[in-house]
Amino acid sequence: MDKMLIVSANPHIRDKSSISKIMYTVIISLIPAVFASYWFFGFKAIMLELVAVVSCVITEAAIQKFRKKPVTISDGSAMLTGLLLAFNVPADIPWWIVMLGSVFAIAIAKQAFGGLGFNIFNPALIGRAFMLASWPVQMTSNKFWTQPYTHETMDAISSATPLNLVKTAIKANPEMKTVEILADKGIGYWELFVGSVSGCIGETSFMALFAGVIALIILGLVNWRVPFFYIATVFVMTWLMGYDPVFHILAGGLALGAFYMATDMVTSPLTDKGNIIFALGLGFLTVSIRIWGGYPEGVSYSILIMNCFVPLINKYTVPKKFGYVQPKKA
Amino acid sequence: MKYTFKGGYHPPDGKNFSEKMPIEKMPAPKIAAIHLHQHIGAPSKAIVAVGDEVKVGQPVSEAGGFVSAPVHASISGKVKAIAKIADAAGNKTDAIIIENDGKDELFPGVGVKNDYSQLTADEIKKKIAAAGITGMGGARFPTHVKLSPPADKKINYIILNGVECEPYLTADDRLMQESPDTIIEGLKLMMKVVNAPNGIIGIEKNKPDSIRIMKEKTANEQNIKVVDLEVKYPQGGEKQLIFASIGKEVPSGGLPMDVGVVVSNVGTANAVYEAVAMNKPYYERVVSVTGESISNPRNLLVRIGTPTTELIQYCGGVKEDVFKVVNGGPMMGAAMYSREAPVHKGTSGILCLSRENAAVYEEQPCISCGKCISVCPMKLIPTEIQINVQHKKYEQAEKLGILDCMLCGTCAYVCPAKRNLVHYFNIGKAKIAEMKRKK
Numbered sequence: 001m002d003k004m005l006i007v008s009a010n011p012h013i014r015d016k017s018s019i020s021k022i023m024y025t026v027i028i029s030l031i032p033a034v035f036a037s038y039w040f041f042g043f044k045a046i047m048l049e050l051v052a053v054v055s056c057v058i059t060e061a062a063i064q065k066f067r068k069k070p071v072t073i074s075d076g077s078a079m080l081t082g083l084l085l086a087f088n089v090p091a092d093i094p095w096w097i098v099m100l101g102s103v104f105a106i107a108i109a110k111q112a113f114g115g116l117g118f119n120i121f122n123p124a125l126i127g128r129a130f131m132l133a134s135w136p137v138q139m140t141s142n143k144f145w146t147q148p149y150t151h152e153t154m155d156a157i158s159s160a161t162p163l164n165l166v167k168t169a170i171k172a173n174p175e176m177k178t179v180e181i182l183a184d185k186g187i188g189y190w191e192l193f194v195g196s197v198s199g200c201i202g203e204t205s206f207m208a209l210f211a212g213v214i215a216l217i218i219l220g221l222v223n224w225r226v227p228f229f230y231i232a233t234v235f236v237m238t239w240l241m242g243y244d245p246v247f248h249i250l251a252g253g254l255a256l257g258a259f260y261m262a263t264d265m266v267t268s269p270l271t272d273k274g275n276i277i278f279a280l281g282l283g284f285l286t287v288s289i290r291i292w293g294g295y296p297e298g299v300s301y302s303i304l305i306m307n308c309f310v311p312l313i314n315k316y317t318v319p320k321k322f323g324y325v326q327p328k329k330a
Numbered sequence: 331m332k333y334t335f336k337g338g339y340h341p342p343d344g345k346n347f348s349e350k351m352p353i354e355k356m357p358a359p360k361i362a363a364i365h366l367h368q369h370i371g372a373p374s375k376a377i378v379a380v381g382d383e384v385k386v387g388q389p390v391s392e393a394g395g396f397v398s399a400p401v402h403a404s405i406s407g408k409v410k411a412i413a414k415i416a417d418a419a420g421n422k423t424d425a426i427i428i429e430n431d432g433k434d435e436l437f438p439g440v441g442v443k444n445d446y447s448q449l450t451a452d453e454i455k456k457k458i459a460a461a462g463i464t465g466m467g468g469a470r471f472p473t474h475v476k477l478s479p480p481a482d483k484k485i486n487y488i489i490l491n492g493v494e495c496e497p498y499l500t501a502d503d504r505l506m507q508e509s510p511d512t513i514i515e516g517l518k519l520m521m522k523v524v525n526a527p528n529g530i531i532g533i534e535k536n537k538p539d540s541i542r543i544m545k546e547k548t549a550n551e552q553n554i555k556v557v558d559l560e561v562k563y564p565q566g567g568e569k570q571l572i573f574a575s576i577g578k579e580v581p582s583g584g585l586p587m588d589v590g591v592v593v594s595n596v597g598t599a600n601a602v603y604e605a606v607a608m609n610k611p612y613y614e615r616v617v618s619v620t621g622e623s624i625s626n627p628r629n630l631l632v633r634i635g636t637p638t639t640e641l642i643q644y645c646g647g648v649k650e651d652v653f654k655v656v657n658g659g660p661m662m663g664a665a666m667y668s669r670e671a672p673v674h675k676g677t678s679g680i681l682c683l684s685r686e687n688a689a690v691y692e693e694q695p696c697i698s699c700g701k702c703i704s705v706c707p708m709k710l711i712p713t714e715i716q717i718n719v720q721h722k723k724y725e726q727a728e729k730l731g732i733l734d735c736m737l738c739g740t741c742a743y744v745c746p747a748k749r750n751l752v753h754y755f756n757i758g759k760a761k762i763a764e765m766k767r768k769k
Contacts, residue, residue, distance in 0.1 A: 005652075005653070005654055005655055005665070005666065005667070005669070006653055006654050006665065006688070006690060007420070007654075007665040007666070007667055008654075008665055008690055008750070008753070009665075009750060009752045009753035009756060010660075010661060010662050010663060010664070010665075010737070010739045010742075010752050011660060011661040011662070011739035011740075011742055011743045011752065012654055012656050012660045012661075012663065012665060012681070012683055012688050013341060013497065013660045013661070013683070013687055013688060013743065014689070014691065014742070014743055014745075014748060015341065015743055015744055017744070017746040018694075018746050018747075018748065019694050019697060019746050019747055021746070022697075022699070022746055075694075114695075115695065116694075116695050116697065117694075117695030117696050117697045117698065117747070118695065223700070265697045265698050265699040265700070266697050266698050267698075268698070269700075270698055270700045270703055270711065270713070270714075271700060271703055272704075318711065319703065319709045319710075319711070320709060321582065321708060321709045321710060321731050321734055322336075322569065322573075322579060322582075322707065322708040322709045322734070323569065323579050323580055323581050323582040323583075323584070323708070323734060324579075324581070324582055325579045325581060
């Protein structure tokens with residue numbers, strides 16, 4: 001008798017994509033941002049990234065081992081969470097905070113929900129929220145915001161983030177122009193675009209993040225509608241309210257959030273229409289928090305809040321099925 | 331204007347293996363196993379007994395109802411047995427097993443050209459029914475039933491399906507290039523049966539030779555149009571083809587005739603011509619024997635009932651790395667349990683796939699990437715339907731439209747988590763059908 005053959009349901013051919021390929025491609029697309037973090041904040045940025053990645057991977061492996069589930073650290077999703085989480089901390093934060101944040105992100109936000117694909121919230125952002133709530137001083141105080149290296153003088157000095165600067169200054173004197181406040185500190189749009197400003201290690205460089213996300217959009221791994229409508233909403237809203245829209249797009253974590261956090265497949269809606277609604281909500285919440293809220297930055301909380309709405313959005317954006325047409329009367 | 335539908339995906343088409351191979355007549359097999367149930371509908375009833383001598387083209391069964399079709403002897407010889415043997419899908423059903431006497435004698439009247447210009451619509455339809463013609467694209471719906479719409483359904487179009495959107499397969503492509511005249515004649519006959527004013531031949535753009543030849547041959551036909559369709563799977567799905575050609579959506583649960591259309595495969599049109607003009611019943615068909623794991627890919631004219639293994643041997647045998655043998659195309663065909671299963675009326679290809687290409691993957695969790703939704707030609711949410719079936723929530727799956735799913739497999743093809751979506755859809759559909767029977 002001839003060799004045994006395999007029998008399974010159709011289709012008998014599959015394309016070459018896989019979850020791990022998606023995850024590693026996203027990680028590779030973050031290389032410019034990793035480089036930018038090194039360039040502006042030095043070797044300690046790389047160390048924090050390593051701490052987060054290693055902690056995330058070990059946590060995932062330990063939990064899966066403990067629960068006697070297959071260990072899936074090779075799929076790259078824990079690594080990606082770690083890297084994104086590290087991007088969300090200031091350069092001078094103690095490394096053990098990042099480690100605990102990583103453990104929390106994987107253990108609570110991801111594994112407790114059932115692992116990859118079942119988490120409701122973006123794990124990296126839950127990690128950030130956890131760190132922000134537990135160590136607010138280390139996460140936000142000026143002492144830990146390092147002024148980036150200018151590569152002219154090698155002294156790193158602490159200073160507030162541009163968003164913080166502007167918010168405080170406008171609060172004191174609502175007449176002040178954003179551009180003037182920044183110019184006073186030697187910051188222009190160019191500095192914000194390139195990333196040579198104070199902020200979390202992975203969020204400052206719009207340029208590096210943009211380069212990465214363009215590659216992902218071309219490869220079809222990011223739905224362009226999310227970053228486009230998110231950023232467009234922020235632009236239009238801040239502009240209508242009389243603030244500086246370009247500043248609000250380039251400053252803070254909007255690029256990181258819009259390009260890499262809100263586009264996380266697991267925690268964003270399924271359909272194009274759903275993603276547009278999701279992005280509009282993100283833009284609205286981000287501007288609301290930045291302008292009226294207590295924090296200078298609102299990206300991560302907006303994404304976490306909108307994550308809650310994803311099941312609801314999915315429910316109300318079911319596509320119209322083929323063949324469900326009103327029969328035309330001839 | 332672009333003729334296409336929304337959704338879909340174009341997998342690497344693998345047509346290069348056999349697209350240049352002319353159709354070759356394969357010698358009759360030593361033994362043919364002709365299943366009595368080769369179509370959608372009631373099984374046919376045997377009208378020969380063990381020991382009877384039969385000739386090529388002789389009917390060996392009669393239709394078991396209106397939605398049914400007879401089968402014919404594809405070789406001449408003695409009926410050796412009527413026994414249950416496994417078909418391509420692995421189900422054991424009754425088959426008439428004929429041993430070849432080597433004479434290849436035709437049944438009287440078979441293959442004799444006759445003047446068919448004076449036949450009435452009813453007479454043509456009777457000939458089609460008697461010839462046992464079923465759809466040749468895969469679903470195998472008896473053709474005479476398709477051509478019998480209720481009186482209140484006016485048929486405006488006969489659309490011939492020459493799309494062949496399944497990767498690898500080239501049988502229809504070759505047939506269109508080699509017998510365009512008979513296909514067009516067959517189309518006209520079908521138009522006559524249902525009194526349809528228009529004929530359309532839909533061909534995917536990756537078959538430029540077929541499009542050119544068909545356009546040349548129909549240049550003087552006022553009411554026959556060749557539509558060159560965008561290259562995208564499943565462009566050949568009946569509902570997608572209708573939407574692409576005339577812009578109408580077949581209502582859910584409805585039939586093409588609800589929008590005034592009858593769709594038929596180009597091979598079927600050829601068979602209709604042969605049945606009407608040459609009294610030749612449907613006992614042989616073109617089969618692409620192809621794939622990366624067959625030594626010499628070919629397009630063969632094969633007698634129905636020929637064991638698959640003979641086709642494979644005729645094409646030089648399988649290569650070392652063969653992993654799956656599929657009856658039909660790679661997207662919707664049936665993986666074969668045994669290479670002994672015979673060719674049936676819907677066998678458009680015998681596909682030998684390699685371990686690398688047909689690899690079976692471990693399922694990973696859905697990461698909600700939404701790819702399945704963007705490619706679904708029926709605009710369903712495959713991932714959600716699958717999860718509901720997996721958790722035995724069949725009613726919810728039905729609400730989500732599982733019955734509209736045509737199992738084309740595009741969602742499973744693109745799924746990065748390699749979820750076996752179609753497998754669950756099969757289960758879900760079967761369970762829902764069972765629940766409905768019980769009610």
